[in-house]
Amino acid sequence: MTDQLQAKMVLDKNYEIAKVDERIYGSFIEHLGRAVYGGIYEPGxxxxxxxxxxxxxxELVRELRVPIVRYPGGNMVSAYNWEDGVGPEDERPRRLELAWRTIETNEVGTNEFADWAKKAGADVMMAVNLGTRGIDAARNLIEYTNHPGGTYWSELRKSHGYDHPHNIKTWCLGNEMDGPWQVGHKTPYEYGRIAEETGKAMKLVDPSIELVACGSSNTDMPTFPEYEATTLDLAYEQVDFISLHQYYGNRTNDPASYLAKNMDMDHFIRTVRSTCDYIKAKKRSKKTINLSFDEWNVWYHSNEADKRIEPWTVAPPQLEDVYNFEDALLVGSMLITFLQHADRVKMACMAQLVNVIAPIMTENNGKAWKQTIFYPYMHASLFGRGVSLKPVLSSPKYDSKEFTDVPYLDCAAVYSEENKEVTIFIVNKNLTDSIPLTADLRSFEGYHLAEHLVLAHDDLKAVNTAVKEEVVPHSKGQSTLEEGILKSNLEKTSWNVIRLKKS
Known part of the structure; x- marks a missing residue:
């Protein structure tokens, strides 16, 4: 360790970014692979x-305290008839599912998923089909789910055994409609118009809902950020959020660049928020559009295996990434990035929740276990609720093949005055050295060090399996707090959760 590898920080309770919307710890269940069948649902x-x-x-989902789950897609929703998934199970049709080229049995549909979400302690973020369908199907679905009774669709719900409405309050207007792979792909103008009119009809049925418009599928799309600008120019007054999607991988086996990819995410967020604000200025509007980062994760491990999947089978093992330790570090940095933008990123969905690029894995008729990425996600969800603070951090930096001036340390902090807690999240990206941190926390008078949790491993490629969870956190982090000064030694390549409580 050299003298240059020193970090300093000032954290003050008055340096507020915004109250954290708990929905940034959301997730996603799509009718894809074994997410539903063999994941959350396995009758035998x-x-x-x-x-x-x-x-x-x-039990594992409740351990994560997932507040909201997006459903039923994803690419799948763009050719989905929601009516196929309600009513008597033996009358539901088997369909060709075009997005992932499988057979959809429709054993699980809207009502069953609402039941599951209630058991999981989560709200539902429902997506409507704006690929092959549009205004009519969407207004009927929200009448089915949200209207109390006395109308065709609400009474149909009652006849299916659900007297009370589901009251789903968050809705996605389609999915990745800029993508040529999407069934019913649309130009920015085509999508903006259908989003505006569908949103208008849905809010006439239930004015209390919030609507998420599709943004670009990723930053490499040729129409980014024109798609956001055109969509919002048309649908600004109807929608409340614009969506962002992004996945990262380490295909070149370059850990230094890979662990810096949250810098790309930060740039993505800044670009989209500035695009939203440009349209706000253009329209002289007082309304602010917030961001819903409703698909994010690491996704690359399963790409080759997915090419060998036999088409038109039921619930094949698709997108089953086995995550390693370095993936958990990047996931931690991505969560930190959301907290750094808590003033505008109000929802986020780790894609996905079970089996499909997921923190939870299962065996059919067997065990369920926690992947490496489970732990930073769980820590952020449990301890990252309150007010996001802006740490003033001086961190040593490095250059990689893809990025320059990368801080070795990523940091976010959350203050809960109600619970008398402060939590500091830190990722050390240094591949070889620990980094000592000195932090001035004197504004938190009367607080003591409660614990310093660490997720670390000597092997960046270490994974968890059904047989053994190799990568697990420990509570032996090296920190002291004396007279408001925190001194911590942050292990090389580590995820750190430093928690303070008031005596």
């Missing part, structure tokens, strides 16, 4: 409840 499993939902999976 020893742990299945009376509805066929796996209780071991529900």
């Amino acid at each position: 499993h020893p742990q299945a409840d009376e509805q066929g939902f796996r209780k071991d999976v529900l």
Whole structure:
């Protein structure tokens, strides 16, 4: 360790960014691979409840305290008829699912998923089909889910055994409609118009809902950020959020560049928020559009395996990335990036929740276990609720093949005055050395060090399996707090959660 590898920080309770919207710890369940069938739902499993939902999976989801789950897609929703998934199960049709070229049995649909979400302690973020369908199907669906009764669709829901409405309050207007891979792909103008009119009809049915318009599928799309600008120019007054999607991978096996990819995410967020604000200025509007980062994760490990999937089968093992330790570090940095933008990023969905690029894995008729990425996600969700603060951090930096001036340390902090807690999240990206941190926390008078959790491993490629969870956090972090000065030694390549409590 050299003298240059020293970090300093000032954290003050008055340096507020914004209150954290708990929905940034959301997730996503799509009818894709084994996310539903064999993931959350497996009627023959020893742990299945009376509805066929796996209780071991529900327990892990509740451990994450997932506040909201996006459903039913994803690419799948763009050719989905929601009516196929309601009513008597033996009358539901089997369909060709075009997005992932599988067979959809429709055993699980809107009502079952609403039941599952209630058991998981989560709200539902429902997506409507704006690929092959549009205004009519969307207004009917929200009448089915949200209207109390006395109309065709609300009474149909009652006839299916649900007297009370589901009251789903967050809705996505389609999915990745800029993508040529999407069934019903649309130009920015085409999408902006259908989003505006669909949103208008849905809010006439239930004015209390919030709507998410599709943004670009990723920053490499040729129409980014024109798609956002055109969509919002047309649908600004109807929608409340614009969506962002981004996945990262380490295909070149360059850890230094890979661990810096949250800098790309930061740039993405800044570009989209400035695009939103440009349209706000153009329209002289007082309304601010917030960001819903409703697909994000690491995704690359399973790409080759997915090419060998036999088409038109039921729930094949698609997108089953086995995550390693370095993936967990990047996930931690991505969560930190959301907290740094808590004033505008109000929702985010780790894609996805079970089996499909997920923190939770299962075996059919077997075990469920935690992937490496489970832990930073869990820590952020448990301890990252309150007010996001802006740390004034002086960190040593490095250059990689893809990025320059990369801070070795990523940091976010959350203050809960109600719970008398302060939590500092830090990732050390240094591949070889620990970094000592000195932090001035004197504004938090009367607080003591509660714990310093660490996720670290000597092997960046270490993974967790059903047999052994190799990568797990410990509570032996090296920190002291004396007279308001925190001194911490941050292990090389580590995720750190430093928690303070008031005596």
